[in-house]
Amino acid sequence: MHSGSSSFRRRSLQDLNCLTSGEMSDEWVEQKVAYLLNNSGQYHPPVELTPALLKLCRVIQVNYIRGLPEVGRLQIRKSGFVVDITPTSAKEIGWDRVVLAHEVAHSLLYDVSSWPPKSLVSYRAGHWELEAICSYFARCLLVPKVWLIGALRDISREAATMNRLKSLDLLAKRFNVPWRLLAKRLVEDLECLDCVILKFSCSALRNSGGSGEPKPDWRLTWCAVPPYLRESVYIPFGRKVHGKRKCPRVKGRISRVIGECTTRSLFNEFFTLEVGAEELVSSTTGGLGKFISTELGLKRVELHCRSGIRSHTSLFSEPPGFSGGEIVLSILLPNQQVSRTAMDSP
Numbered sequence: 001m002h003s004g005s006s007s008f009r010r011r012s013l014q015d016l017n018c019l020t021s022g023e024m025s026d027e028w029v030e031q032k033v034a035y036l037l038n039n040s041g042q043y044h045p046p047v048e049l050t051p052a053l054l055k056l057c058r059v060i061q062v063n064y065i066r067g068l069p070e071v072g073r074l075q076i077r078k079s080g081f082v083v084d085i086t087p088t089s090a091k092e093i094g095w096d097r098v099v100l101a102h103e104v105a106h107s108l109l110y111d112v113s114s115w116p117p118k119s120l121v122s123y124r125a126g127h128w129e130l131e132a133i134c135s136y137f138a139r140c141l142l143v144p145k146v147w148l149i150g151a152l153r154d155i156s157r158e159a160a161t162m163n164r165l166k167s168l169d170l171l172a173k174r175f176n177v178p179w180r181l182l183a184k185r186l187v188e189d190l191e192c193l194d195c196v197i198l199k200f201s202c203s204a205l206r207n208s209g210g211s212g213e214p215k216p217d218w219r220l221t222w223c224a225v226p227p228y229l230r231e232s233v234y235i236p237f238g239r240k241v242h243g244k245r246k247c248p249r250v251k252g253r254i255s256r257v258i259g260e261c262t263t264r265s266l267f268n269e270f271f272t273l274e275v276g277a278e279e280l281v282s283s284t285t286g287g288l289g290k291f292i293s294t295e296l297g298l299k300r301v302e303l304h305c306r307s308g309i310r311s312h313t314s315l316f317s318e319p320p321g322f323s324g325g326e327i328v329l330s331i332l333l334p335n336q337q338v339s340r341t342a343m344d345s346p
């Protein structure tokens with residue numbers, strides 16, 4: 001299991017085209033998804049990974065085993081594929097389904113006409129590009145393009161009055177997937193949600209230097225960025241240190257994102273930021289909020305302040321005794337269409 005960016009995803013699919021005789025492309029993915037859904041009798045969200053659907057992929061058994069070294073794995077048997085999954089204890093719904101859909105993708109990348117089945121791709125097992133392709137397939141299967149467009153149309157009137165993170169939340173429930181998967185689908189795969197979504201997490205305090213009180217150590221732990229912005233606002237997800245992922249500090253990263261957006265004239269004089277999905281009493285003092293508002297340095301900042309999607313976290317001033325939490329921020333990209341056209345012209 002590995003999630004890759006969609007720019008890599010595109011390239012990977014092109015590589016697949018060269019590497020195999022089959023028709024492997026975005027189109028191949030769409031067709032495969034349509035085949036699986038139609039032949040397992042599914043016409044509405046959420047997609048269910050039923051025995052009928054799994055059988056179409058020659059997956060004969062799914063085991064949930066605690067303590068596996070990986071979140072999911074595929075075993076090749078003469079009678080078909082066996083998927084082992086580490087059940088997630090995550091609070092967010094749907095991750096087990098994502099892992100299963102990802103493993104299903106692996107199963108489709110084998111030619112099973114002979115024994116042992118031959119891989120259709122030349123990547124070695126575990127290669128990150130292969131993993132990115134399978135994660136992309138999982139998103140396409142769990143959130144089929146046509147269904148998503150239909151669902152967007154359904155909620156559009158309602159969504160006009162709510163923030164985008166809230167509509168993301170609604171859609172994620174409808175498709176029974178984690179909201180982050182849906183965000184990747186909308187923002188990166190299909191480019192139909194014009195915003196940059198950032199997730200910050202704080203799980204520890206850090207010394208602020210001198211004799212000052214320890215401060216919350218906010219880190220940028222996840223983001224969804226439209227492909228046309230990705231190269232310039234690329235945000236590293238940190239590196240592994242002693243087996244643990246170290247994510248970048250908030251400072252510097254968000255200013256780079258924002259700086260890049262302003263340089264590209266995506267914003268003129270103001271921003272719209274959305275924070276989380278629920279209403280929150282706002283004040284612009286302290287904490288991450290203060291940092292963000294100072295960093296913006298623009299004439300007008302429009303803040304739609306809401307609490308975190310998962311757990312309540314005060315963005316603007318951490319309460320006394322605060323030791324950790326999570327916050328999701330969406331930076332809306334107004335006039336994106338216009339700007340993109342401008343960027344595309346020589």
Ligand SMILES: [Zn+2]
Binds near residue numbers: 001002106131134
């Ligand atoms: Zn994998």
